[in-house]
Amino acid sequence: MPEAARRVLRPLAILAGLLVIWQAIQWASQAPPYILPGPLAVGEVLLTRWPQLLDHAWVTFAEILLGLGLGLLLGAVSALLIASFRPMRRWLLPVLVVSQAIPVFALAPILVVWLGYGMASKVVMATLIIYFPVTSAFFDGLRRTEPGWLDLARTMGGRRGRVLWHLRVPAALPALGSGLRVATAVAPIGAVVGEWVGSSAGLGYLMLQANARMQVDQMFAALFVLAVFAVGLYFTVDRLVRRAVPWQAEER
Amino acid sequence: MTQSDRPAGTRGGARVYPFPDRRTARPAAEPPDSPGVRVRGAQLAFDGVQLFDRLDLDLAGGEITCLLGPSGVGKTSLLRLIAGLADAAEGRVSDPQGQPLHGKLAYMAQQDLLLPWLSARANVLLGPRLRGQTVTRAMRAQADALLDRVGLADAATARPGALSGGMRQRVALARTLMEDRQIVLMDEPFAGLDAITRYELQALAAELLAGRTVLLVTHDPLEALRLGHRIRVLAGRPARLDDSVGAPPGAPPRPADQVADRQGALLDRLAAAKRAQREAGDA
Numbered sequence: 001m002p003e004a005a006r007r008v009l010r011p012l013a014i015l016a017g018l019l020v021i022w023q024a025i026q027w028a029s030q031a032p033p034y035i036l037p038g039p040l041a042v043g044e045v046l047l048t049r050w051p052q053l054l055d056h057a058w059v060t061f062a063e064i065l066l067g068l069g070l071g072l073l074l075g076a077v078s079a080l081l082i083a084s085f086r087p088m089r090r091w092l093l094p095v096l097v098v099s100q101a102i103p104v105f106a107l108a109p110i111l112v113v114w115l116g117y118g119m120a121s122k123v124v125m126a127t128l129i130i131y132f133p134v135t136s137a138f139f140d141g142l143r144r145t146e147p148g149w150l151d152l153a154r155t156m157g158g159r160r161g162r163v164l165w166h167l168r169v170p171a172a173l174p175a176l177g178s179g180l181r182v183a184t185a186v187a188p189i190g191a192v193v194g195e196w197v198g199s200s201a202g203l204g205y206l207m208l209q210a211n212a213r214m215q216v217d218q219m220f221a222a223l224f225v226l227a228v229f230a231v232g233l234y235f236t237v238d239r240l241v242r243r244a245v246p247w248q249a250e251e252r
Numbered sequence: 253m254t255q256s257d258r259p260a261g262t263r264g265g266a267r268v269y270p271f272p273d274r275r276t277a278r279p280a281a282e283p284p285d286s287p288g289v290r291v292r293g294a295q296l297a298f299d300g301v302q303l304f305d306r307l308d309l310d311l312a313g314g315e316i317t318c319l320l321g322p323s324g325v326g327k328t329s330l331l332r333l334i335a336g337l338a339d340a341a342e343g344r345v346s347d348p349q350g351q352p353l354h355g356k357l358a359y360m361a362q363q364d365l366l367l368p369w370l371s372a373r374a375n376v377l378l379g380p381r382l383r384g385q386t387v388t389r390a391m392r393a394q395a396d397a398l399l400d401r402v403g404l405a406d407a408a409t410a411r412p413g414a415l416s417g418g419m420r421q422r423v424a425l426a427r428t429l430m431e432d433r434q435i436v437l438m439d440e441p442f443a444g445l446d447a448i449t450r451y452e453l454q455a456l457a458a459e460l461l462a463g464r465t466v467l468l469v470t471h472d473p474l475e476a477l478r479l480g481h482r483i484r485v486l487a488g489r490p491a492r493l494d495d496s497v498g499a500p501p502g503a504p505p506r507p508a509d510q511v512a513d514r515q516g517a518l519l520d521r522l523a524a525a526k527r528a529q530r531e532a533g534d535a
Contacts, residue, residue: 148365151337155359156431158382166381170369247368247413 037217045221052206057225059202063119063191064233067126071183074127075134076176082135083142084164100132105193112198122194122202129190130183137179141172174248177241184237188230269419271452272403286434286465287347287356288313289334294343296329303329304491307343309484311435316458316466316504318480320473320518322526325486327469328439334467335359335437358433362440364424366412372399373408376427398426401460418449425457435465443471451508454478458505473518477511479504483518487525489532497521 019039026038033041046053078096081088104125115121145168153163195204203222210218242248289311296303303326311317321327326341333341335357346352366375376395377387385391399408402422412420421441428436441457442450450472458479470476476483477500485494497518500511 156379
């Protein structure tokens, strides 16, 4: 079988296997549908209520994407500042560690109080969760420039800013890429937790409402949409990162 | 293995990048009167051991000086001191008139130090770019001419990952020549290459670097005898310079068979130096 076909069929086979196990558990346990709905029931919700699901999904997706963009921007700028100005390091690094030591979940209620029930509080949540992996990975990359390259730059009489931009930043892009991958995987957490704490729209809001009404099949449907989006986002980012650092594949 | 893993040189039939014809490889823009290099009172202590102390070194202007010696004797430290990259070594470095060497040096290491995200041409143009100069069309033409000199005219747009070790080191040589400095410091630049490639690259480098003041640190006696106008052995603890084995007659690059008779003497000298170093270490 060609590699391309295998790459498509493998996840489909995994999905089908999981669905079969799910259905089997439901039959065997005889659980009532308000505890564990079968895949068919969830599929029915997806089919009949997709306009409502999609409306809420767009809100959550927008929060995640905005948070990802903002977190990437802030993280990259912070890492550049920390890496290029030594005094900055002493001031910013502790802030960075503290920002990560406080669980975002604990901050969520405060953020909702400050920024309201709208998207802003969720975007900030997602940004906070993304900021740290991006900053630390990029900073690490900037700090570990191949010493030989820096020696060469010094004998060439390279200027600090130029060496940073033409040498240290591109050299750190693979590290930034892996930080971004981690960030993409955790980004949905920030948005959904924010929606749970207080919101009027989004997949998290939909799940909370469905939960209160024991509409477990609708919760599963929302979860499914979120999972499909998260996986799609991860692979898109992964592909973009690969395209941005093509020399990584050529190496070795 | 996907298509992108394969070096570009082998894609679509065997494409090779031959070494340039010996007659066409002329020195790059003859530098007028390359100054010599004077090192005075160099010293280096490592873990409380004095590797060298009050060491003096003179490089004659416009000549290739080969520096040999056992591993760990401090050859690279000495070269880095001259390059202004000293980590621990100290000493006064100047030209024979006592003027600083700032801006007159180019440096080439054992690793090619090519940036993997840049094409061969962009790598050759790294110096101007890092100094903040605008890369002009003339500079680009010069870079292409230098790539042509090292036999890589067709590889100008290839990334280093698609080139073989020997090709990459030739790009590094072109980058060194692009800097057009009167003094060139080379730290085992051919050590990682196979014997044939090394042999060809030595000849190419000697021709292209003619007229410049070169310090070549090497482990290879044959390389030193082929390329050096002068041969210095760094040995002992604290290390001293010794030029008891003279360079063979004739201008570098010398054919291997003309230097074979001196290779034995130089090897004996290096073996003695290594023995002495081992005994000093035991004491």
